[in-house]
């Protein structure tokens with residue numbers, strides 16, 4: 080099977096309950112870090128990695144996402160006639176080519192694995208990426224690009240991996256490691272949200288994957304997993320049962336869990352401090368905060 084990865088699935092059908100009431104009408108992926116929606120960071124990362132086909136698995140109430148990627152001819156005309164060429168250029172970086180983007184619905188929120196399986200017919204017979212826009216990763220070389228390069232050598236199935244503290248393992252998929260070679264770990268088992276104290280390691284799965292269509296066939300062989308949901312981790316772990324390779328890739332970069340409020344706020348501060356026009360004012364504000372010790 081070829082190892083060039085040109086398709087990516089963006090599962091964005093979750094309910095986003097941790098951000099209610101905002102997510103009652105605003106998809107989580109449209110919420111902004113400084114001035115760019117979470118989904119824009121994910122798209123930029125995918126493009127940098129060579130992705131050409133973008134498949135969104137959405138649900139009711141997510142039409143703002145489709146609008147975001149549509150052309151905005153009136154807005155472009157207004158910016159053009161008022162000479163705001165910098166903003167016009169910025170706006171155009173968000174346009175997607177017709178035919179490059181597909182939307183399909185997951186009718187019920189049955190889990191991340193189920194959302195990914197909904198896109199099976201659009202994948203065909205080639206490896207594909209899965210990107211969770213909640214996980215925003217700041218890196219010199221974008222995370223998915225690091226993985227695509229490693230995948231060209233390894234093949235198999237590959238998941239992004241990161242060390243977490245032992246208390247946090249029960250919130251993640253966790254890898255059981257057979258061997259380690261630099262950033263690449265060979266995986267011998269995977270468990271989704273292990274009970275506290277039972278995780279096989281502290282290496283957690285983060286929301287970037289490179290998978291083969293065979294993983295999609297595994298959904299027929301697995302049952303509901305942690306939280307009563309159809310888990311992507313379980314479908315990937317099934318590859319091991321069938322004697323195929325699974326790798327973890329310990330990416331370089333800073334990951335923010337923007338699916339949680341604390342992670343979203345940390346990312347907001349970090350990305351704002353990274354912007355020339357905001358850094359001084361925000362840093363001065365943060366310095367003068369007299370935070371009580373906890």
Ligand code: UTP
Nearest residue numbers: 090091092093094095096097188189190191194
């Ligand atoms: P989360 O576990 O963060 O769930 O999903 P959520 O619904 O988005 O948010 P909370 O926990 O209620 O606040 C991780 C990723 O999987 C997608 C989500 O959209 C998110 O990108 N997902 C999850 C689906 O597409 N479908 C599902 O049924 C579940």
